[in-house]
Amino acid sequence: MxxxxxxxxxxxxxxxxxxxxxxxxxxxxxxxxxxxxxxxxxxxxxxxxxxxxxxxxxxxxxxxxxxxxxxxxxxxxxxxxxxxxxxxxxxxxxxxxxxxxxVLTPAWTTDWITEEGREKLRAFGIAPPQGSASKMSLLGADDVIACPLCGSEHTERLSEFGSTACKALYRCLDCREPFDYFKCI
Amino acid sequence: MTQQEALQEYLLRMADSGMILAQRLSELVGKAPALEEELASSNVALDLIGQARNWYEYAAELIDDGRDADKLVFLRDAHDYRNLLMVEQPNDDYAVTMARQFFFDVWHYFTLKALSNSKDERIATIAAKAVKEATYHLRRSSEWVKRMGDGTEESHRRIQDAFNLLWRFTGELITPDDIDHAMFEAGIGPDPQQLKQDWFGMVREVAAQATLAVGEEDAWMYMGGKTGEHTEHLGHILAVMQFLPRAYPDATTW
The missing domain is CATH 3.30.300.130 (Fe-S cluster assembly (FSCA))
Incomplete structure (x- = not known):
């Protein structure tokens, strides 16, 4: 050996x-x-x-x-x-x-991210996708996205697009930290 | 024109429109008005290039003359480009950039939605993926139109000016020609009547919320992009976009 x-x-x-x-x-x-x-x-x-x-x-x-x-x-x-x-x-x-x-079909959806994967995203500082992709409204109001750092639901969206195409940029209004949100698609 | 030639033309229209708009958006890298907007513009550009690649690869297989997606993008001249005139218009101020994006996104969203039910499976596959991305593009551009329209006096004036400036290129988005009709009749492309109705429906809805006036449906329109007759801007875009691969043909590392 x-x-x-x-x-x-x-x-x-x-x-x-x-x-x-x-x-x-x-x-x-x-x-x-x-x-x-x-x-x-x-x-x-x-x-x-x-x-x-x-x-x-x-x-x-x-x-x-x-x-x-x-x-x-x-x-x-x-x-x-x-x-x-x-x-x-x-x-x-x-x-x-x-x-x-x-393979392109069926098109990937965030619904396929496993529960474990979602928890790991949260622990990494990225808010996991909220709800189901098929129910996303085109021009309607957004879901409440909880801050992955402090858990507060008092957050606001800064931009529909974040550091990569799959994420949006948010900010927590309580702990003041910006964070990525993994968008539902 | 055979059915296959019509299909090739149609695919090039989808591919070229995405590609040229992506190139325009890429011009904002390093000089967008805000960091968030720079990220957003380049992400939208990235989505459009990815989708364009899917359309080009399919077109290249049908054309079958040895050209791949890269060669179609980098080695065709302006008169061979089939993009909508709207997407080659300059970025100008951010209201123009966003009005162009909004008019395009509404067209793109409804077109892709219809194409995801295309009888051509390859098209349906590409569109089903792309429509998810286009949904986010439309959400963003429509929110910007509303924010600027219903914002300050200055932002309202600018976005209204942008709507007026670009209105003459909207007709091409929703006026079908022989190829559009052929694609619809073959069950491949969208119903032109439905597309027009959907486009006006959403543009009017968002404009109303943004307190903006939209132009007349029967206003005089610039057309020709879909058949290779372009405005003076496309040649300049291609000059920048194609310089490197034309100066160093077949280079594998740049």
């Missing part, structure tokens, strides 16, 4: 190839889902791609893996990076040539 800690260079090299001692044939589908749950969204590193609901499906026969991924927004600049991060994580687990499919 080699007990020395791998250097960052080792990790870099290893991340790009299949480890020699990997036994991907022993991986179950559940194990692959668990591996995917370790792949974090690069723009919101508090949640995994599974918690975000963008991994739609996978098929695994012990040799060939296909993962269906859907983008959050049409113009999300992280789409290619996320696909590459997923492929990399799969290769690191010993899976050769994982195939990542980009």
């Amino acid at each position: 080699n007990e020395h800690e791998p250097s960052s260079v080792d990790v870099l090299i290893a991340s790009d190839r299949v480890p020699a001692n990997a036994r991907p044939d022993l991986l179950t589908e559940d194990a692959i889902w668990a591996l995917l749950d370790n792949v974090l969204d690069p723009e919101v590193p508090a949640v995994s791609v599974v918690e975000l609901g963008i991994v739609r499906d996978l098929s695994w026969d012990g040799t060939h893996l296909t993962v269906d991924v859907t983008p959050t927004y049409s113009g999300c600049p992280a789409t290619e990076l996320i696909e590459e991060l997923i492929a990399e994580a799969m290769r690191a687990a010993g899976i050769r040539d994982p195939q990542i499919n980009r």
Whole structure:
């Protein structure tokens, strides 16, 4: 057994190839889902791609893996990076040539963010999407968005768009902190 | 014109209109009137570019002459562009920027809503995603129109001037031509009558709340963008947008 800690260079090299001692044939589908749950969204590193609901499906026969991924927004600049991060994580687990499919339909909705994902967003300082996307009104009043930092419901929207397309910018009128709100779509 | 040629033209209209408006909005990066507005404008631009890419990729597959989305964007001249004249108009003051956005967003929202029920599955898929984004664009621009219209004397004057200035480009949004009719008859595109009715309905509703007057339905309108006849502005937009890929053709790293 080699007990020395791998250097960052080792990790870099290893991340790009299949480890020699990997036994991907022993991986179950559940194990692959668990591996995917370790792949974090690069723009919101508090949640995994599974918690975000963008991994739609996978098929695994012990040799060939296909993962269906859907983008959050049409113009999300992280789409290619996320696909590459997923492929990399799969290769690191010993899976050769994982195939990542980009699927547009059905369109991603924030309703697919898991309960756990919502809690992690809140803990990260981002207010999770409120209510259901299908019930959002076009020109009507907004829902009350609670401050993820102090919990106050005394907040106001500063802008419909925040640091990324998927978020709006809010401000808490009690603790005075600005915060991102993950918009319902 | 065959059905497929009409479809290609239609896809280019959707793609080019989003792309050119996104390029206009990108001009605000670094000089929007407020930080929040800079973020909002660039996010809207990003959505529009993402949607445009989806339309271009579909168009490129149908055109099938070896050009991809990038080549369609960077290597076509103004007369090959099929965008609405509205979107190539200059940013001017923020009231003009927002009036342009509002007129476009209302058209975009109802068009995408109809397209998400298109018989063409690829179109329905792209539109179903895009309409969610366009909903937020419309929420923002309509709120700005109301805020400026029902705001101070100065903001009211400016947004009313902007409505008057841009009104002559609204006709093109809702006046169908042969291609629009062909797309509707094939179950692919929106019902032109319905689109016109929906567009006027929402524009009048928001204008009323904003205490703004809208122009006449039968006012003289500038048309031609959808068939490649543009205002003097498009060439300048393309000159900026296309310079790099034309100066360094096929460069993979810039």
